Amino acid sequence: MSSENATKNYKELLVWKKARGLVKIIYQLAGLFPQEERYGLISQIRRAAVSIAVNIAEGFGRNASKEFAHFASIAYGSATEVEALLILAVDLGYIDEGKTDVALAELDEVLRMLNKLRQSLRASVAA
Secondary structure, three states: OOOOOOOOOHHHOHHHHHHHHHHHHHHHHHOOOOHHHOOOHHHHHHHHHHHHHHHHHHHHHOOOHHHHHHHHHHHHHHHHHHHHHHHHHHHOOOOOHHHHHHHHHHHHHHHHHHHHHHHHHHHHHHO
């Protein structure tokens, strides 16, 4: 990340904090899935949620806007994966749609923040 940015650590980024909170929500929801999904949807949705936060951290650590933009894009893809998996879990009757409201609201916020981050990083690379 560029040196003019005042943020010195990924842990200061609001998007990382939000992604971290989302991981907790997803782990709780996944615990409601049937046990036969332990190696299926449970594992996949948990990995995807963790991937959001981890890719934000890794991208920040690369210390270059172009690379950070790439990792922010990977995090964005993981967030859309979580969204799709939540929808599928509802479709399959593993969780009630009402139980996903908080997760989907948090996810929407993370997606918007990641999109703005990607745009900002790409603009700084182009400048």
